[in-house]
Every structure is written in structure tokens, then in C-alpha cells.
Amino acid sequence: MDKFLLSGNEAIARGAYEAGVKVASAYPGTPSTEIFENLPQYRDDLYSEWAPNEKVATEVAYGACLAGVRSLTAMKHVGVNVAADPLFTAAYNGVGGGFVMVSADDPSMHSSQNEQDNRHYARAAKIAMLEPSDSQECLDFTKAAYEISEQFDMPVMLRITTRVAHSKSLVHFSERQEPPVPEYRRNVRKNVCTPANAYLNHPKVEENLKKLEQWGCSSSLNRIEMAGTKVGVISASIAYEYAKEVFPKDTSFLKLGLTNPLPMDLIRDFAAKVETLYVIEELDPFMEEQIKAAGIACKGKELTGLLYEMNPQLLKERLFGVKDPSVDVGVAAVSRPPVLCPGCPHRGFFYTMSRHKDFVVAGDIGCYTLGAAPPLNAIDSVICMGGGFTVAMGMAKAFEMSGQTDKKVFGVLGDSTFFHSGMTGAAEIAYNQGNVIPVVLDNHITGMTGHQDNPGSGYTLQGEIADALKIEDILRAYGFKNVIIVDPQDLKAMEAAVQEALASPVRAAIIVRRPCLLIKRVKHELSLCKVDAAKCIGCKKCLGVGCPAIMVRDKKAVIDANQCVGCTVCAQVCPMGAIGKEA
């Protein structure tokens, strides 16, 4: 049989296809995004879409399951915070066709704002949770998740982490199944969450969980690998792979695939067979605390720690105090943080913001979070998707109430974030008369996650042309009578737009509009800027735009021709006119 090298995300997409999923809805977010990028190849059998946000995606997928088909949603860990409302009640109502939510956690925060451990969500929502540890398991467990969902009448969380999602390993394929779709019938008792129905549903949830726990004690998702009786290890997810490399050959393993509910009888049996028991898991002591609460002695977090992702070397050191030899070469590397790309349209906007000491800028999640980094230093706060407008609102009200009248407050977010959860913030500012200028950085794409379409981009996930929602029309409908649209690459126009908004007698908003340079279907006019060394006085003003293509060498500005795209933002800030486009 053929084997394919697939990332965990690609394997989950394949698993959903093989499981017969018919409807799938998600919002992109690292490290989950590639699951849905790999679904359109199955478009003849499976409808997939980008929803405006994770709550919408969860509701769409859940609705599809109520109508009788298998459905999928996927998101990064913090996306589950957005989707938690439908998730918790879906657990009470149960499912029609199988319903699976992928939660992609990000230990070490490679591309995230926090390190939350979403295994707690499965427990709090009282739903099943499966944790694959390699790509083959990603495929197999996705299929198993639908079986569990239908057999136990509950949503299933498939919880992965960055190293499961983005690691590649070999995978076997099988054929797609086509589970029968029953004719739709209304079921008010089950599917309408009135208090009376919820009251009746809760005991069923508890009962189903109990049954699932018993089922899990003999399921092949959980397997014992007996090798010796001295040391036993209970592990799941990617931590299992690390532990397999680190513990001696005569160590026995209980490798768990179903981690909520934990199969406690199986765990008890395993624990009884070994002298010393370890629980190896990343982040929180999710399994360890439950195992200890069941009266089973084990070692875990006091050795492995609560922070960041593990690797085999770290684990070996923390468990056994053995450090693999490594060399300090004696030269330290300077930090290399991510930066706005050369030619990034966000640069002109943040440069303009950085010129004003009295501006307070509440930012948001996206590439434009990088506007907070030096030398731009142009963002005061970032908290979550959609928080740009509303945190700005709170700050503005606080300044009003505390008499700090010199502050000018801007709420900043991107186009995809505007559709995600910025629109409600715009309504808030209009409704409650906020002294805030909302700014949408519209680059026509969901950038940071790798260029996914959104309601404003004009295309769907499946590549069809869609009506592009116009941000200016929405803002006007909300009561922003003066919507100023500006090209951020023109610094004079950018500054003028900001001043016009601040002076506007009617409610104003700004749309900073220029497509991201990395969008492939847009034809970009690229060129190259050059420094005339005779004119350059080495004042370093050009460094203030924070472009990775420009630096100062021997007291003269130099532009890296491999990186420059000729956006001219640096040329516009040069007081000597020393930078120009190459003819």
C-alpha cells in the first residue's frame, strides 16, 4: 500500500474525507489552518468554507450535523474561546450526524497570544476528546471521532498541538465511506435548549460520559505496551513520542488516545502492574490531577514543569538529570523577531501613528500586531481578535472620565478581523458615542495565517468568486458618516486622513487600503529603491520605518536589492531626497 508524507493537518483533512464528512466550516488560525486548506480538493463530496469567525463556523458545522450529515469545524486554541458558547450547549443537545471540533493548541506560543491548554474545555463541556500523536493517528482518530460522536450522542474534540499539526510522518489512505443520511425530522425535545429540555438533557450527558469511559477501557484508541514492571508511563499526544525516545527499553506504556473521559479502570489496572508510574504530558497536569484524584500515585509535573513545549532532550534532563552534551561557541546571536515585510502596507500606517506622542492605539491580532515592535512602537495594547475597537472604546471612556483630554484614541484591526468580531465593536463605538477613531487595515486577505480568503476578499475557500462585502458600506450603515479611504503607501495622504478624521464634525472612520504584497492573484507593481550615497547624510531617519531591507553601513543608508520591492516609504521620510526608485 502507498504511503504519503503528510502533516497532521493534512491527515485530518484526509480523515474527514474518508469519514464521509459532507459539511465543514472553520476560521483560519495557526496551527490549524492547513486542515481546511486541504479540504477543497474533495469538493465533489465535501463542502468546505471559511466562516467569518469560530463561533459562526461551529454553529454552521453543528447545524449540518443536526440535519443529519457528518460535519467538521477546526480552529486554533483561542478560537475555542470564541466558539465555546455553541459548544457547551451542543454537548447537551447531542448530535445528529457526527460532529467533530479540532482544537489546535500552541505550546510555546510559536504564533499565539497565550498557551492555554484546551483539554480543559473537553472536560468542562463534558464531551469526548481524542489526542493523536502522529499523522497516521490524525487520520485514524478523525474517523474514530465520528463513530464516537454518533455512538455516544456528543460532539468530539480532536485536540492537537503545533508539533502534531505541523510535523510530517507517513500515512496510509483508505476509501471514503458514505454513511447513510436519514431523512430530516424535527426533534424539539432534543434540539431546542429550553431550560426544561436542558434539565432533561444534562443527566443524559453524564450517563453517556460514563458509558464512554467504560468503552474507552477496552478501546484500541488506548493501548498498553508492556515491556517491564519497574517503570510505567502514561502519556498521550506528542509527549508520547518524546517519552518513547527517552525512557529505557524495559519501560511499559499506557498510550492514551481517548483522554476525556479518562479510562480510569484501565489506568488503575496499568498502575497496578508497575512499581513506579509517570504521567508525561505537555502544559497542565490534566491527566495527572485526575489520576491522583482517583487515588493512584504517580510522578509528573514536579519533574516536567508547566511551561512550553517539550522535546526529548528536555524531558531526559528533567526526568533523569541527564543532559546531552552541547557546545557554547561563545558568540551570541542578536534577537531576530518577526517584522512587517518589505513593502507591507501596514508600515505607512504605523509610521504615521508613531509620529504622534498623544495617540493611543489599541491594536489587534494579525500581521499588524508587529506595529508594536521597534522602531515603530506604535501600539499600546493587543488582547484578542476584535478587541482593537472595543479596548479603544474602554480607554477612551476612561480618559473622558478621568479628565485626560489630550489623548487621541484609535482602535485598529484588519479586514478579516473586522468581519470576525470587529463589526460588533464598530456598533459599540457608534451606539455609545465613543471618542474613538476606528481604523480598518484592509489588505484584502487574512495575512498572518498564510493568506486565506474572507468575506471582503471576493473569493471563497473553494475558489469560487463571491460578493465582496464592502467595509465602507458597513461602517456607513453603522453611522460613520465620514469613512476616509486612504493608501498607506502615500505618507502625506495617510497623515491627512488621520487629521481629517480627528477634526471631522461627523463620526469618522478610516479604511487603510492596499492589498498585501504576498497575494498571488493580485498583480503588484514591484520596483527597487536605491540610496544616492553622495546625498545621504547618515541621519538614520529611514531606519524609523522599520523595513528589513534598509540598514546603515559606514554611516550611509544601504538598501538590500534582494529584499526591496520599491514601496518608497523610506524615500518619503528621507529629509535629503537621497532615496529614489531605480530607473
Add this chain to the structure above:
Amino acid sequence: MSQVKSALLVGVGGQGAILTAKVLVNGLMEAGYDVKMSEVHGMSQRGGSVSTQVRWGEKVASPLIGKGGADIIVAFEKMEAVRYADYLKPDGVAVINDYEIMSATIAAGLAQYPAGTLEAMQAHFECHIVKAEAIAREVGSPKCMNIVLFGSLVGALGLEGIDWESVIARTVPPKFRELNLKAYRAGRAAVS
């Protein structure tokens, strides 16, 4: 598991380390190895420091290695070589691109690009220093710098018995096939 080999490819987001790792993995797979690869997407790609790991052997468990775990490190940028030097085993091999990319911290004037990176690596490890940017320009385009380095990686590791040219031809887009094959040969010649 002692026969499992680990390669660490490090560089700056956008330099093409992931494509290089893909070529390596495709060849190793064809040769019948169990292979795991780990990469990082998202924010860290925007001009930040990036690392990709490839592990192969009869059976590989972890896709990830920690400090002191790599048999070979390929640094697409020379400061990145010293950043990840402690991931290399003391008897490991380093392939280093003699090429500088300023970081934002340096461009903003907050730090200096460190001096003596190549010398520091050479003092501790078996090193192959490759002027991959110049070589890539010579064969046609600086964009194929990553495949030049891939050639050097193959040369340094002695991964014989795999038809790397056909692997490259199948992995890269058809219109860049010839360019990349030339880049591969030049990179390989640079370490012999």
C-alpha cells in the same frame, strides 16, 4: 534508536528552508526510511528566525530534537548558525551559508551584527562554509540559494544511493527545474 539521524535547517523566514527540507524528506522516503519532519508556520515566518527539523531512520518517534540532538545543522544565514549551535552534537557537522541578513533589532540600531560567527563555529565543529548567495547568482538567480545549500548538505552528509537530481526535479515547480538542478550541482561541488 541510535541509528536515527537528525538534521536541523535554520534561517530567516522566507529563505526557503521548508522547501529544502521537503526535498530532503522526499529523497529519504524513497530510500525507504521512516521520516518525520517538523516545521513552524505563522508569525515566526515574517522575517523571524525559523527552524525546520528532519529525522530519519528505521523507526522515528519524536519529530523534534532539543539541544545536543542534531547530527547536522544547515544554516541559511550565518548568525542563525550560532543561534542554534547548541542544538548540534559536539561531533556534528555544520553547513553554513556565508551570508548576512540584518535583523530588525540590528536595523533599528539596538544591537550590532555579531563578529566572528564563522570562526566561532569552525573552532568547535567540522564546518562547510558555502557562499551560497554568490553561487546562486552565478547559476542564475539568488532565489535558488536554498537548493545550493541543499547540494552542500548532501555533500556534507554523504547521502549516497539516492537519485537526488530526480527528487529535486519532482519537488520544485517545472519552470525552475533546470535552475535548481544547476544550483544543486554547484552546491554539492562547493563542499567536495
